[in-house]
Amino acid sequence: MEVRMTLLVVLISLAVMPVLSQAIDYRQIRQLAAEYNVTCMLVFGDSSVDPGNNNRIPLAPKGNFPPYGKDLFNGHPTGRLSNGRLATDFIAEALGYSNVVRAFLDPTLRKVDLLHGVSFASAGSGYDDLTVNFSNAIPISKQLEYFRHYKIHMRQLVGVTKAEEIIRNAIFILSMGSNDFLQNYYRELPRAQEFTVKQYQDYLISRMVNTIQELHKLGARRLAVVGLSPFGCCPLVKTMRDITNCYDEYNQVALSFNSMIKHNLANLQATLGMQNVLIDIYHVMTSAITNPNKYGFLETSKGCCGTGLYEYSETCRGLSTCQDPSKYVFWDAAHPTQRMYEIIAAEAMKSIIAAYWAN
Numbered sequence: 001m002e003v004r005m006t007l008l009v010v011l012i013s014l015a016v017m018p019v020l021s022q023a024i025d026y027r028q029i030r031q032l033a034a035e036y037n038v039t040c041m042l043v044f045g046d047s048s049v050d051p052g053n054n055n056r057i058p059l060a061p062k063g064n065f066p067p068y069g070k071d072l073f074n075g076h077p078t079g080r081l082s083n084g085r086l087a088t089d090f091i092a093e094a095l096g097y098s099n100v101v102r103a104f105l106d107p108t109l110r111k112v113d114l115l116h117g118v119s120f121a122s123a124g125s126g127y128d129d130l131t132v133n134f135s136n137a138i139p140i141s142k143q144l145e146y147f148r149h150y151k152i153h154m155r156q157l158v159g160v161t162k163a164e165e166i167i168r169n170a171i172f173i174l175s176m177g178s179n180d181f182l183q184n185y186y187r188e189l190p191r192a193q194e195f196t197v198k199q200y201q202d203y204l205i206s207r208m209v210n211t212i213q214e215l216h217k218l219g220a221r222r223l224a225v226v227g228l229s230p231f232g233c234c235p236l237v238k239t240m241r242d243i244t245n246c247y248d249e250y251n252q253v254a255l256s257f258n259s260m261i262k263h264n265l266a267n268l269q270a271t272l273g274m275q276n277v278l279i280d281i282y283h284v285m286t287s288a289i290t291n292p293n294k295y296g297f298l299e300t301s302k303g304c305c306g307t308g309l310y311e312y313s314e315t316c317r318g319l320s321t322c323q324d325p326s327k328y329v330f331w332d333a334a335h336p337t338q339r340m341y342e343i344i345a346a347e348a349m350k351s352i353i354a355a356y357w358a359n
Contacts, residue, residue: 029094030096037169038171041092042170042173044121044174045121045173046121046124046125046175048226052080053105053119053120055103063080064077070083081331088119088345089101091348104146111153115157120144120147121138123313124179125140126140126180130191134184135179140176151219168221172223173223181231185197197253201256212225223274225276227279228254229254233246233247233285233286235301235309235330236334238301238309279351281344288343299327299329303331304337308332312334325337
């Protein structure tokens with residue numbers, strides 16, 4: 001009864017929070033996570049959740065130079081392609097682990113950090129391993145291999161039984177897909193010559209399902225899959241297509257792909273008995289872009305770095321920035337600001353709580 005009352009309070013507080021603050025009630029969420037023995041968070045994906053793994057990968061997209069990291073705790077760029085923290089950093093803090101998620105390839109990573117969870121993500125990655133041919137990022141297959149190494153380290157650190165318990169009670173985050181469309185299908189075109197859009201969506205879903213099945217074999221029992229953003233609203237896309245409004249064709253592809261993710265997650269839950277949830281960032285970002293005043297934003301059409309129209313990663317290096325990034329949805333021409341990620345994290349926590357702990 002006490003757990004259910006705590007859950008009710010959390011859900012109500014998240015539902016009625018002022019949209020301007022989008023505050024996360026850390027105390028209540030941590031209490032709930034403790035009740036359900038949540039142990040850590042393990043992250044797979046692309047630049048939306050890469051805290052700096054690409055710093056160790058030659059030629060891969062990076063953000064380990066100014067002005068990236070401008071609003072992190074010490075103003076130091078870590079490799080996050082934003083001005084500050086990512087949504088996963090806010091989620092980890094809400095769950096009580098750490099105020100940042102460490103990169104698995106970070107050379108300063110300590111053994112104790114492994115207990116709090118890590119990110120294996122790589123900017124430029126996707127469900128389609130061919131996508132990394134254009135970015136030199138870490139493919140999802142390699143991220144899974146790194147996870148196997150993580151499990152070995154954990155067994156050495158706490159023993160086999162405890163390591164399996166920690167992994168079984170961890171929350172797994174999977175966030176990718178945009179690069180498959182923007183970098184691969186619509187730009188480099190090899191997949192466009194091989195597949196129709198619908199066929200490519202089906203192919204990516206099959207790769208996602210394979211990835212989730214492999215994670216399940218490796219011990220994952222709680223999974224949150226982040227859907228695609230409205231990438232037709234990305235400043236870079238609008239610049240490349242020479243338009244001022246969001247490109248509806250791309251947004252429709254993202255929206256239908258998210259519906260496919262949700263359908264397949266339901267099937268996987270039925271067949272694997274694996275708790276899972278779709279994190280719907282499409283609608284929260286669309287809401288911020290179409291109703292910026294509700295969230296305290298002033299600029300939705302361009303990024304904070306440089307002109308905000310085309311610069312990201314290396315082309316953002318050393319450029320001047322807007323005065324107040326918290327008023328911008330986008331940090332560079334492709335990635336959200338820390339403020340937008342904080343709003344996404346609040347939405348993610350609502351979804352995670354409702355999916356895992358509402359029954």
